[in-house]
Amino acid sequence: MSIPHVDVRAQYAPLLDELKERLAVVLDSGRFILGPEVRAFEEEAAAYLGARHAVGVANGTDALVxxxxxxxxxxxxxxxxxAFTFYATAEAVSRVGATPVFCDIDPATLNLDPADAAARLTGRTKAILAVHLFGRPAALDQLPxxxxxxxxxxxxFGASLGSLRVGAAGAAGTFSFFPTKNLFGLGDGGLVVTSDDELAERVRLLRFHGSRDKERFEAVGMNxxxxxxxxxxxxxxxxxxxxxNQARREAAARYADLGLAELCELPEDESGHVYHMYVVRSPERDRIADALRAADIGCATYYTTPLHLQPVYAGLGYAPGSLAKSERAARETIALPLWAGIGAGQQEAVVATIRTAVTAxxxx
Ligand SMILES: Cc1ncc(COP(=O)(O)O)c(C=O)c1O
Known part of the structure; x- marks a missing residue:
């Protein structure tokens, strides 16, 4: 049985007719950039997230910048x-000319360790950039x-921290709509979210060449x-x-019901988690990955080199072993097939393949 790692098409297939109708409206309008659909989406996204402003941008990396x-x-x-996140997180910091200071993670959540983040604050710290990795909310309430x-x-997108949605809990939040994300587009897209009126205004200005009216240019922005x-x-x-997101949570629970916990360490249950990825860990990670691939089952080993050890940051002087929990996660974690609509039979095949690999x- 061939099983993909993520099946994006299976998610929107039931909506295909409606999707085509909505796209036809845009085609008929002849308007393609920053028009009524973007404005309406910004309003709807802000309302969903509980923030005053949402600003649509070209991708999640630009949103951070x-x-x-x-x-x-x-x-x-x-x-x-x-240190354990996608490169774009730190790349955006470097792109604006600032220096990323890497902290270690909490192995139980794979998110930043709030105590270690706090220990790295200096007089030069402008912000903590927390990542809600793999769909699990980071412990923002434990940050200084x-x-x-x-x-x-x-x-x-859609994960929650108590009564708050992630992205609307800090000074500002950013989203990516890359097609494998929980909320995805048909190409690249991103969003900036904030309840700070001034920041929202500034981001709107910067996303369009530092101009409000295409005539007067007030800042060096971008397109x-x-x-x-x-x-x-x-x-x-x-x-x-x-x-x-509920279907993702149910699929995650099903992996536990299928006995996967006997074979590897499962993500701890958490109600606000939206399982962008279903990431398990095992010292036998590479053996499991090889077995899944041999069985034509998709999987992914994200962030096999944590950011503090990437060549681009060699000049920052982090030695191997300096952020040991991130390094261990990079060696031991693997993302298994999961999407909204994955079938029980597909999940059974994943678990059976892992069982054979671990037993061998x-x-x-
Ligand atoms: C944690 C994280 N930050 C930032 C990004 C950048 O988003 P984009 O690919 O839309 O630029 C991604 C996307 O992969 C991501 O996973």
Whole structure:
């Protein structure tokens, strides 16, 4: 049985007719950039997330750059972020000329360790950039109250922290709509979310060449706009996000019911988690990955080299072993097939393949 790691098409297939109708409206309008669909999506996303403003941009990386620039982060500043995340998190910090300061993770959540993040604050720290990795909300409530917190919520649309949605819990949040994300577009897209009126205004200015009217240029901005096709699809998909996230939670629970915990360490249960990825850990990670691939079952080993050991950051001087929990997670974690709509039979095949691999490992 061939099983993909993520089946994006299976999620929107039941909506295909409605999706085509919505796209036809855009095609008929002849308007493709920053039009009524984007405005409506921004309003609907802000309302869903519980923030005053949402600003559509070209992708999740730009969203981070625009927030940092909007907050005035630049050369000489430090931003604390976890070492175990996608490179774009730290890349955005470097892109605005600031220095990423890497902290270690809590092995139980794979998110930043709040105590270690706090220990790395200096007089130069401008913000903590927390990542809600794999869809699990980071423990923002345990971060020091006197430092700006920006949320990289690229992987966690719809995840919640108590009564708050991630992305709307800190000073600003960013999202990516890359097609494998929980809320996804039909190409690249991103969003900045904030309840800070001034920051929202600044980000709107910067996403369009530092101009409000295409005539007068007030700042060095960039061209980073969400387009109408993406916004039309995103509006439709946002209406189904809660049911998709619930289906992901149910699929995650099913892996536990199938006995996967006997074979590897499962993600701890948490009600606000939206399982962008279903990530388990095992010292036998590579054996499990090889067995899944041999059985034509998709899987992914994300972040096999944590950011503090990436060549681009060699100059920062982090030695191997310096962020040991991130390094261990990089060696031991693997993302198994999961999407809204994965079948029980598919999950049974995944678990059976892992069982065979782990049993063979124990016998060897
Ligand atoms: C944690 C994290 N941050 C930022 C990004 C960047 O988003 P994009 O690919 O839309 O630029 C991603 C996307 O993969 C991500 O996973």
């Amino acid at each position: 625009l927030v940092l620039e909007g907050l005035g982060v630049g050369p000489g500043d430090e931003v604390v972020c976890p 109250g006197d430092v700006l917190v920006v949320e990289d919520a690229a992987q966690a 980073s706009r969400l387009d109408e096709i993406q916004a039309a699809a995103l509006r439709l998909f946002l209406g189904h996000l809660d049911e998709w 490992g124990a016998a060897a």
